[in-house]
Amino acid sequence: AQSVTQLGSHVSVSEGALVLLRCNYSSSVPPYLFWYVQYPNQGLQLLLKYTTGATLVKGINGFEAEFKKSETSFHLTKPSAHMSDAAEYFCAVRAWSGGYQKVTFGTGTKLQVIP
Amino acid sequence: NAGVTQTPKFRVLKTGQSMTLLCAQDMNHEYMYWYRQDPGMGLRLIHYSVGEGTTAKGEVPDGYNVSRLKKQNFLLGLESAAPSQTSVYFCASSYARVADTQYFGPGTRLTVL
Numbered sequence: 001a002q003s004v005t006q007l008g009s010h011v012s013v014s015e016g017a018l019v020l021l022r023c024n025y026s027s028s029v030p031p032y033l034f035w036y037v038q039y040p041n042q043g044l045q046l047l048l049k050y051t052t053g054a055t056l057v058k059g060i061n062g063f064e065a066e067f068k069k070s071e072t073s074f075h076l077t078k079p080s081a082h083m084s085d086a087a088e089y090f091c092a093v094r095a096w097s098g099g100y101q102k103v104t105f106g107t108g109t110k111l112q113v114i115p
Numbered sequence: 116n117a118g119v120t121q122t123p124k125f126r127v128l129k130t131g132q133s134m135t136l137l138c139a140q141d142m143n144h145e146y147m148y149w150y151r152q153d154p155g156m157g158l159r160l161i162h163y164s165v166g167e168g169t170t171a172k173g174e175v176p177d178g179y180n181v182s183r184l185k186k187q188n189f190l191l192g193l194e195s196a197a198p199s200q201t202s203v204y205f206c207a208s209s210y211a212r213v214a215d216t217q218y219f220g221p222g223t224r225l226t227v228l
Contacts, residue, residue: 042222108157
């Protein structure tokens, strides 16, 4: 079985504050993990992904995420929030399962940035 | 290079009507996907295709059909629309490896009255 849990459907931070969006996953095989961002009325855009190798992954717009196998987590962080970061963020896990790719998205976290 | 495009952007249907959503990609990707996005439920996979002429069911396939006659196009059909199919539909494409990035289209907002 494969699943993704994003803790907190809404997160509010002040401009300049740390952004932390949580993602926990379960997968019976080694997973590939992704974070996407969705701005209003737009499609999803890749922020970063973990495939193999270094567990700290850097993405676009100053975001990064750390893959922690022992905690089955892939939390997204940014040291200093900017107004333009207000959007919805989705964590996703992909893995081979039963001979085909299985993709599972979390339910999303809406980030509000307060001036 | 347009990436992934979707037609139409908006559509309103009456219950029982049919329609087809078109997805096109110009990146020569093998895999293509159709998702629906509903508030609080994230993205759910409807159908996907691993290559021309090959399609498979995803998580929520009931009420939808798909076809991939050409590598660059992936069609999603609703034969008899129901209000429960009111949603935003996203198409995506990727290369075949699990690690490859999915590229998403801008979405189609469908309302079924």
